Amino acid sequence: MSTTAADQATQKLPFQGIGALLNNVKGDRWIWLIVILLSVISLLAVYSSTGTLAYKRGQANEFILMKHLFMIVGGLALMYFSHLLDYRxxxxxxxxxxxxxxxxxxxxxxxxxxxxxxxxxxxxxxxxxxxxxxxxxxxxxxxxxxxxxxxxxxxxxxxxxxxxxxxxxxxxxxxxxxxxxxxxxxxxxxxxxxxxxxxxxxxxxxxxxxxxxxxxxxxxxxxxxRRTTYISRVHAFMHPETANPDKSFQSDHAKIAIATGGVFGKGPGNSTERNYLPHPYSDFIYATIIEEYGLLGGFALVAIYLFLLYRCIKIVTAAPKAFGALLACGLSFSLTIQAFANMAVAVGLGPVTGVPLPLVSMGGTSILFTSVAFGIILSVSRDIDEPKKVVVGEIREVAA
Missing domain, CATH: 1.20.1050 (Glutathione S-transferase Yfyf (Class Pi); Chain A, domain 2)
Incomplete structure (x- = not known):
């Protein structure tokens, strides 16, 4: 049975809409890829680490996952619209x-x-x-x-x-x-x-x-x-052997998660320390990732953030205006410093803090504002790419 031209046009409409959306995506494509990759990692890690939270709330684990997915999609939408706005x-x-x-x-x-x-x-x-x-x-x-x-x-x-x-x-x-x-x-x-x-x-x-x-x-x-909290956390980090067990509880179980994960990990969904860590889906999500995906998964996540910093530095050095360079520099360093601070705490290289892992930890406003920051960086990148396209177009016209 042959379809009419109207039916064929109707079938193409969704794909045309997606194509038009992709054509409007500007800026560094590698950063877009990094954001999508971190979002996928976040969905896997949050779904695996929220079982205890779902039980305490009396909710299905899938409900929490869908809520987190909604925040990620909202963040991507904010990132898309903020990157379309001229960074000036x-x-x-x-x-x-x-x-x-x-x-x-x-x-x-x-x-x-x-x-x-x-x-x-x-x-x-x-x-x-x-x-x-x-x-x-x-x-x-x-x-x-x-x-x-x-x-x-x-x-x-x-x-x-x-x-x-x-x-x-x-x-x-x-x-x-x-x-x-x-x-x-x-x-x-x-x-x-x-x-x-x-x-x-x-x-x-x-x-x-x-x-x-x-x-x-x-x-x-x-x-x-909060002076007592700050002093006790620093003391627990500097002198774990004499610290109150309640103060070193989180860091101790994070170390157990990393130690039992080994090189290749226990596999997705097989973490046991997620049942003991107070916040395995936010503050200590990196420990959960290492337990399930091993040191290879942990190093892969570090490499992703390092590559993100590299791409942002390229944007900073290529930005034609001081404001764009300073803006991209400040936002990119803020995101990567936060990421490495979170991972450092998880592996025992710093005292316990409440800093989430950007775009990976479960959270509402953190995901949204992180996405806006990425969008602004991409807006600076778009300003760099568009003059290049104009120059290439003029060269082709001259050659023709």
Whole structure:
């Protein structure tokens, strides 16, 4: 039976829609591939490690997986739309983000949801979802610093016009995050210092920022509301033989997971330590991955993040504008430093923190804001690729 032309056109419509969508995908194709690969790894790892969580909640494991899949798809959509927006618009958006971020951080400290003596989340009315304001703060501070450093290059060493606004924004955001989430604050502070170095801030002024950060850090550790937690975690890491077993419980079971995983792992879904680790689907998902996929799986994940950093560095070096280079640099270093901090904690190279593995750990706002960060990096990459296509097209016209 032959089909009519109208039927054939109808059958092609879905494929035409997919083709049109793929044609609109711009930027570094390797980064797109890395994001998709990390998303697949995340689905496998989260599905395997949420059995105990599903049991405690009285839900099916598949329900949690579908919810996580929904967040990943939402993140990919945000990444797609944010990469279509010219990255120059993010300079203006950064000012609005900073105006919103600081009051939100204050509100979170005073009225946020308290979990493990930390107030990091606020509830989104009518959705049942929670929002971690530090995720927004990372994006806001990095975009604001990139904007400020790129626009004040002519008077970058001027204390009143350049240094005080930069130092003030870094220190205010640092202290507001550090009171509830010291690990995130330290990583963001480190990324900020890297941006200051790349943005040609003088060593003397950077030293002042570091000194101010050190004073704030000591104040948070010894006088802050979570001082006992911070001190006990550092003590458990430095002296595990004398530490309280409750404080070293997570790191001990993470080490057991890695040790029993061996070279090739126990196989997907065969982890046993996922039943003991408090957060095998978020903070210690890397230990779960090694237990199931072995050292080969662990090294493969490290290689993926290293390759991501390599592709981002290529974008930074090729960016024609200072703002684009600083923006891509800050966001890429933030993502990779967070990834390696999470993996370092899982293998016992650092004290226990609550830092998720970007695009792999289960989480709501973390996945969404990470996807937006990737989208902005791809927007910078798109700006690099499009002039090349124009030049190639002009060469072909001349040759014709």
């Amino acid at each position: 618009y993010y300079a203006g958006i950064s000012k609005l983000l900073m105006v919103i971020t600081i009051p939100l951080l204050l509100y979170t400290l005073l009225f946020g949801n308290h979990v493990n003596d930390a107030s990091r989340w606020i509830s989104i009315p009518g959705t049942g979802l929670t929002f971690q304001t530090s995720d927004l703060a990372k994006l806001a501070l990095i975009t604001y610093l990139a904007r400020t450093l790129s626009r004040k290059q002519e008077n970058i060493k001027d204390v009143k016009q350049s240094f005080i606004p930069i130092m003030g924004s870094v220190c205010v955001v640092f202290i507001l995050i550090a009171l509830a989430n010291l690990s995130t604050a330290l990583m963001l502070f480190g990324v900020s210092i890297l941006l200051l170095i790349i943005g040609r801030i003088s060593i003397k002024q950077i030293s002042v920022v570091c000194a101010a950060g050190a004073i704030l850090l000591l104040g948070v550790v010894f006088l802050g509301p």
